[in-house]
Amino acid sequence: MEKNNEPQSRTPFWQDPFWRSLIYQASVLGMVGLLGYYLFINTVTNLEQQSIATGFGFLEKESSFEIGESLIRYSAADSYGRALWVGVLNTLKVSFIGVILTTLLGAFVGIARLSANWLVSKLAGAYIEVLQDIPVLLQLFFWYAIFYEILPSPRQALAPMNGVFVSNRGLVFAVPESHPAHIYMGLALLTGCAAVFFLRVWARKRQEETGQIFPVFQVSAGILLGFPLIAWYVGGAPVSMDMPAMKGFNFEGGITLSPEFAALLLGLVLYTSAFVAEIVRAGIQSVSHGQTEAAMSLGLRPGQILNLVILPQALRVIIPPLTSQLLNLTKNSSLAVAIGYPDFVSVANTTINQTGQAIEGVALIMIVYLCFSLLTSVFMNWYNKKMALVER
Amino acid sequence: MNETQTTEKIRPPVTSVGLIGWMKSNLFNGPFNSFLTILILCFLGKTVPPMIRWIFIDSQWSATGTECREAVGACWSVISVNIRFIIFGFYPPDQQWRPLVAMILLVTLLFISRNRNFWGKLLGYTWIAGLFCMGLLMKGGIFGLTSVESTQWGGLPLTLLLSVFGLTAAYPLGIALALGRRSRMPVVKTLCIVYIEMIRGVPLISLLFMSSIIFPLFLPEGVTINKILRAQVAIIMFTAAYVAEVVRGGLQAISRGQYEAADSLGLNYYQTMRLIILPQALKIVIPPSVSVLISAFKDTSLVVIIALYDVLKTMQSVLSDPKWMGFSAEAYIFLSLVYFVCCFFMSNYSRQLEKELDV
Numbered sequence: 001m002e003k004n005n006e007p008q009s010r011t012p013f014w015q016d017p018f019w020r021s022l023i024y025q026a027s028v029l030g031m032v033g034l035l036g037y038y039l040f041i042n043t044v045t046n047l048e049q050q051s052i053a054t055g056f057g058f059l060e061k062e063s064s065f066e067i068g069e070s071l072i073r074y075s076a077a078d079s080y081g082r083a084l085w086v087g088v089l090n091t092l093k094v095s096f097i098g099v100i101l102t103t104l105l106g107a108f109v110g111i112a113r114l115s116a117n118w119l120v121s122k123l124a125g126a127y128i129e130v131l132q133d134i135p136v137l138l139q140l141f142f143w144y145a146i147f148y149e150i151l152p153s154p155r156q157a158l159a160p161m162n163g164v165f166v167s168n169r170g171l172v173f174a175v176p177e178s179h180p181a182h183i184y185m186g187l188a189l190l191t192g193c194a195a196v197f198f199l200r201v202w203a204r205k206r207q208e209e210t211g212q213i214f215p216v217f218q219v220s221a222g223i224l225l226g227f228p229l230i231a232w233y234v235g236g237a238p239v240s241m242d243m244p245a246m247k248g249f250n251f252e253g254g255i256t257l258s259p260e261f262a263a264l265l266l267g268l269v270l271y272t273s274a275f276v277a278e279i280v281r282a283g284i285q286s287v288s289h290g291q292t293e294a295a296m297s298l299g300l301r302p303g304q305i306l307n308l309v310i311l312p313q314a315l316r317v318i319i320p321p322l323t324s325q326l327l328n329l330t331k332n333s334s335l336a337v338a339i340g341y342p343d344f345v346s347v348a349n350t351t352i353n354q355t356g357q358a359i360e361g362v363a364l365i366m367i368v369y370l371c372f373s374l375l376t377s378v379f380m381n382w383y384n385k386k387m388a389l390v391e392r
Numbered sequence: 393m394n395e396t397q398t399t400e401k402i403r404p405p406v407t408s409v410g411l412i413g414w415m416k417s418n419l420f421n422g423p424f425n426s427f428l429t430i431l432i433l434c435f436l437g438k439t440v441p442p443m444i445r446w447i448f449i450d451s452q453w454s455a456t457g458t459e460c461r462e463a464v465g466a467c468w469s470v471i472s473v474n475i476r477f478i479i480f481g482f483y484p485p486d487q488q489w490r491p492l493v494a495m496i497l498l499v500t501l502l503f504i505s506r507n508r509n510f511w512g513k514l515l516g517y518t519w520i521a522g523l524f525c526m527g528l529l530m531k532g533g534i535f536g537l538t539s540v541e542s543t544q545w546g547g548l549p550l551t552l553l554l555s556v557f558g559l560t561a562a563y564p565l566g567i568a569l570a571l572g573r574r575s576r577m578p579v580v581k582t583l584c585i586v587y588i589e590m591i592r593g594v595p596l597i598s599l600l601f602m603s604s605i606i607f608p609l610f611l612p613e614g615v616t617i618n619k620i621l622r623a624q625v626a627i628i629m630f631t632a633a634y635v636a637e638v639v640r641g642g643l644q645a646i647s648r649g650q651y652e653a654a655d656s657l658g659l660n661y662y663q664t665m666r667l668i669i670l671p672q673a674l675k676i677v678i679p680p681s682v683s684v685l686i687s688a689f690k691d692t693s694l695v696v697i698i699a700l701y702d703v704l705k706t707m708q709s710v711l712s713d714p715k716w717m718g719f720s721a722e723a724y725i726f727l728s729l730v731y732f733v734c735c736f737f738m739s740n741y742s743r744q745l746e747k748e749l750d751v
Binding site: 021024025028029032039042043045046047049115116117118119120123129130132133134135136137138139141142145146149150331332334335337338345349352358359361362365366369370372373374 | 418419421422425428429432433576577578579580583589590592593594595597598601602605606608609610611612613686690691693694696697704708718720721724725727728731732735736739
């Protein structure tokens with residue numbers, strides 16, 4: 001007690017917060033290091049004993065397995081590296097289409113859940129509740145079974161619409177025949193996007209200076225639809241369609257979605273859209289009714305209320321969980337391995353089985369998915385910073 | 393007399409109360425909604441009656457596979473005939489009462505835990521004892537029970553075991569990770585963040601692959617762990633990361649004042665956490681924890697991919713029997729119903745709890 005005026009000098013080092021935390025951290029690090037070393041030594045011994053090669057040299061070797069569908073040219077003579085790249089592209093393909101469809105369907109069901117119509121609201125509620133509670137893998141199996149078991153062979157294919165055929169070989173539909181005008185249309189669309197971007201910047205600046213609101217939405221929609229349409233007309237207005245037709249035992253022409261792809265897409269979209277619908281509903285409900293009333297009393301029109309008052313606030317609540325759900329969709333697409341769609345995990349699994357290099361294979365799977373997650377969280381941080389409430 | 397005449401009750405108009413009023417305000421408010429209602433009713437009228445015919449009227453409940461093939465309706469006998477295999481897998485038939493008792497025990501425990509009056513230390517100990525009993529019942533080997541190797545475990549008990557044991561074991565780990573992530577020690581914090589974000593960034597299937605092919609390489613020579621335990625470890629590792637994030641949410645909701653009050657009482661870190669912070673934080677995170685349990689329950693179905701015989705896999709092996717080939721739709725609908733009922737009760741409970749706890 002009497003030594004109070006000699007601060008710290010008498011504190012034993014194990015009671016000094018600085019030294020104590022240093023000791024704790026050193027011991028934690030030591031334990032993790034020891035565990036890692038132990039596992040490493042065991043692994044090296046085991047690998048030597050089973051004479052399994054290590055390293056990523058196998059990526060250069062010939063894969064000698066076929067892949068059912070591929071976005072790039074691929075054959076069994078290509079390397080494992082290329083096979084895995086085909087897998088990554090297939091994962092990206094199903095995720096990209098899935099993300100778009102899920103967002104649209106989820107928003108639609110979420111809004112339907114809030115409908116004033118009792119029947120619509122209850123149906124949307126049942127949709128959300130049922131699809132959320134059934135494991136996505138079970139849903140994939142179900143849809144896949146529907147495709148290969150219940151649907152007829154291509155000869156008796158169902159044709160729900162002109163140019164669309166559903167059979168146990170998948171979904172076939174007609175597409176416009178390739179024509180140079182399509183390239184012009186693509187370019188026109190890109191130009192349109194750029195024009196819309198500058199239009200928005202200009203409109204915002206003008207609104208801040210003069211207070212006048214420019215009808216950005218209508219004009220952008222016009223540009224985005226109009227530019228490609230003009231290009232289509234100028235390019236010669238091609239209308240011929242590439243119709244699928246029976247040749248031998250299967251369809252030829254058009255675009256074919258394999259049963260695996262169709263089942264995977266359907267399962268993922270239905271499952272994830274139920275979660276998205278719930279998020280959209282909660283987001284819209286999070287904006288209090290007072291906001292709508294205040295906007296009305298300012299004299300805004302319903303469209304403006306939605307655009308300027310409700311959506312900016314609802315989106316701030318919706319976007320973060322929405323992104324994580326869409327990332328979940330991407331991660332769940334790895335279940336493709338169970339129904340035989342050649343996504344990245346499926347190709348990596350085949351590679352592991354053939355080469356026996358499990359550690360490298362699983363590491364590759366983890367790295368690829370971590371990259372997806374990292375990109376998503378970079379986007380999220382950027383978005384959160386942009387949308388964060390500026391408190392005064 | 394006069395008075396009664398003047399105060400004669402005026403009934404509300406027929407169009408605003410009762411069935412008609414309800415329909416007017418809920419189904420036919422405005423032309424667009426009326427149109428939607430009629431459209432949906434037409435659609436339901438087209439689809440529901442044939443579905444009911446298929447499910448209930450034309451269906452077969454105890455026929456053989458060949459009889460089923462001739463019938464037009466659903467073939468529920470694919471389930472009723474094989475129900476024992478679907479639920480219990482390869483568990484020895486004369487011992488199947490044991491997993492049944494274990495499941496009943498689990499459901500009873502879950503049911504008791506619904507009542508908040510029972511929440512307390514006693515319930516915790518009951519759970520530990522209950523889980524221990526369940527493991528004992530499944531494994532056997534003492535008290536005159538014949539030992540059943542875990543390679544023979546399967547079906548619904550396996551699904552329940554993996555998810556419930558998974559969450560129970562993941563919880564302490566998750567709490568430790570959450571505390572580590574909020575720690576002021578940079579090394580501990582970094583390790584926890586790396587672990588949590590890495591696990592949350594990869595799909596469960598990659599961890600299951602790891603458990604089935606890489607874990608054996610990690611072990612010293614001669615030591616083997618069976619497949620179910622390895623999958624269980626993967627599920628625990630995976631669930632712990634999600635539990636950690638949920639618990640972190642609870643920790644963040646505790647105001648600084650609580651920490652300062654604990655400090656001013658002279659409590660050290662462990663006392664602060666054990667006596668002040670965690671009891672409050674864990675109470676807040678009960679509803680989201682139920683959601684984690686639900687996803688763990690659904691996610692255990694993924695063990696099919698590494699060829700464990702959970703309820704989905706037993707169903708598939710029934711379907712691969714030539715006698716029962718071609719009835720996948722019925723089989724999967726039945727399983728969906730099983731999963732739906734379980735998850736629906738849990739999520740309903742979580743919602744009710746959220747309301748009661750008012751968080």
